[in-house]
Amino acid sequence: MPTHEIYEASSLFQVVALCAAIDSGVVSAPGRLRTLVLCTNAPAPELAAPLEESQIVAEASSRFTSVVSLNTLLYPLAPRDFSPRARDMSWVRPLLSSYLGVGRGADVVLYLESLQSDPGLALARVFWDSKIVVHADGLMVYGPSRTRFPASITQRVSGILYPQFVPGLEPLLLREASPRHIPLPLEDLKATVAGFVTEVTEAPVPGEPYALVLGQYLSALGVLEPAEEFELSARMIAYAHERTELLVVFKPHPSAPEPVLWRLREFAESRGIRLHVARGGAIAEFLFHAYPPDLVVSSFSTALPTAQFGYGIPVAALGTDLLLERLTPYENSNRVPVTIADALMGVDGAAQSYRERHGLGPGTSELSALINAVAYACQPDLNPDLAEGARSFASWHMEGLPHTAHKEPQPAWRRYIKLKRARAAGIVAQAPSPSTARDLRGSRWAIGAFRQLKRLSPARRSPDLLRGPSTNNRRKQK
Incomplete structure (x- = not known):
């Protein structure tokens, strides 16, 4: 029986x-x-450049029997809106099988980018009897699953395919399904990138030394307001210029609106910064190979670790302190990626201090303990076996901290795990309840009043004052 592999990207x-x-x-x-299934998931797919028209896809097509666009099949629906009902599966599966070239009786293996949302989850439901390998293209692979999946899904997950973005760090995604880890060494990724670069001949940057800034379009995710994201991008451009005094190349997110780029050009001109906006189909790794920059700056882009650990290019993560506060809910899927970027590459003073004080780096036990603790705080119900390690991590960081009567010590983990969340997850002890706190305050007030009364009252009268009116006096009052 033939095996047909479907790769969604x-x-x-x-x-x-x-x-x-x-x-x-x-x-x-x-x-x-x-079969390579392409899904353009931009907020407005009809305005975005179709993936199938890219030179990269043209070069990649030699590895696949066929290349199809899910956008073309589903139009006017977008791939993220594809969620067929159970009663429609009888005709949806034959339709998809025909479109993807899947023969009758073939064993299907799905390589899906995500099971957290459609169309990945929809494809897993349509091909209900297929094996599933989740392929990760970002730092989210090191974080926990966002939701609990039914057994009909988790029992079919056979592996997690991921580039080794951070050496020595193990993925936590879908660990409840006990998948086999399939690491892709960065050296193998670099070899394929080198082959693609020879085919993509367009030079996306001027032929001179430069610093690269990678935009991420966080306002589209609801993490930042558009004005805040503009300020963050401007800050990154200014930082890159200050560090290198070179031409700054800004590579925006493919979905970034053009008016924002106009404003960034105006900002750079007002500061005397030479700015070049690189739009086009070349991914950041192509630039690292063919036109390596002197510095790469972003917030928490996956290209930061590939630049640092794959190509040895200096990197800087900006704005991570703001994002750690803004990500909502706490278990947001970007929580672990931002934590990794901040801890390993953040330029904020607190991040650098933590990194230097604890020798934090790729492959260190400190990094693994931090990520496991954050993952447990995000999803304690899915990862109960991480609880003891999270408590030990928090307890170890509390040791040796100065204690004062009026200020609670601030261990390093408090930057990444909010105190309220740590208490709710059982990482640290619960605070006294409001009623208990009021009782304690009342008791302390009573004790203080008693001592003040005793101090001010004459010694010979203190027993009477404390005892109250005598029996005779009470009778006279009656």
């Missing part, structure tokens, strides 16, 4: 990473049927 970096996994033999096997 919504970004060019995912396409390159999947090609690297196939080229290196990490996944798949020669002779298998492979």
Whole structure:
């Protein structure tokens, strides 16, 4: 019975990473049927450049039997809106099988970018009897699952495919399903990137030394207001210029609106900063290989660790302190990526102090303990076995901190785990309840009043004052 592999991807970096996994033999096997399913998930897909028109996809097509666009099939619906009802599966599966070229009786293996949302979850439901490998293109692979999946999904998850963005750090995604980890070494990713660069000949940057700033379009996710994101991008451009005094190349998120780029050009001109906006299909890793910058600046882009650990390029993460406060709810899927960027690459004084004081770095036990503690705080019900480690981590950081009567000590983990969340998850002891606190305050007031009364009253009268009116006096009063 033939095996048909379906690879779903919504970004060019995912396409390159999947090609690297196939080229290196990490996944798949020669002779298998492979279909690459492209999903343009921009807020307005009809205004975005279709992935299938990219030179990268044209080069990648040689690895696949066919390349199809889910946007074309579903139009006017977007891929993220594809969620067929159970009663429609009888005709949806034959339709998709025909469109994807899946033959009758074929064993289907799904390589999905995410099970947290559609279309990945929808494809898993349509091909209900297929094996599932989740491929991760970002730092979210090191964080916990956002939701609890039914057994019909978790029992079919056979592996997690991920580039080794942070050496020595183990993924926590879908750990409740006990999947096999399938790491893609960065050296294999770099080899495939080098092959793609020879085909993508357009030079996206001027031929001179430069600093690279990567935008992320966080306002589209509701994390920041548009004005705040503009200020963060301007701050990153200014920081890159101050650090290097070179030309600054700003590579915006593909969905970033043009008016924002106009304002950034005006900001750079007002500060005397030479700014070049690089729009186009070249992913950041292409620049790292063919036109390596002197510095890479972003907030928590996945390109930061690939630049630092894959290409040895200096990096800086800005705005992570703000994002750690703004991410809501606390278990937001970006919580762990922002934590990693802040702890390893953050330029904020508190982040640098933590990094230097505890020797934090890739492959260290401190980093693993921090990420496990944050993951447990995010999803304690899905990861109860991480509870003891999280408590030990918090307790160890509390040791040796100065205690005063009026100020609670601030251990390093408090930057990443809010105190209220830590108490709710049982990482630290619960605070006294409001009623208990009021009782304690009342008791302290009573004791203080008693001592003040005793101090001010004459010694010979204190017993009477404390005892109250005598029996005779009470009779006279009656």
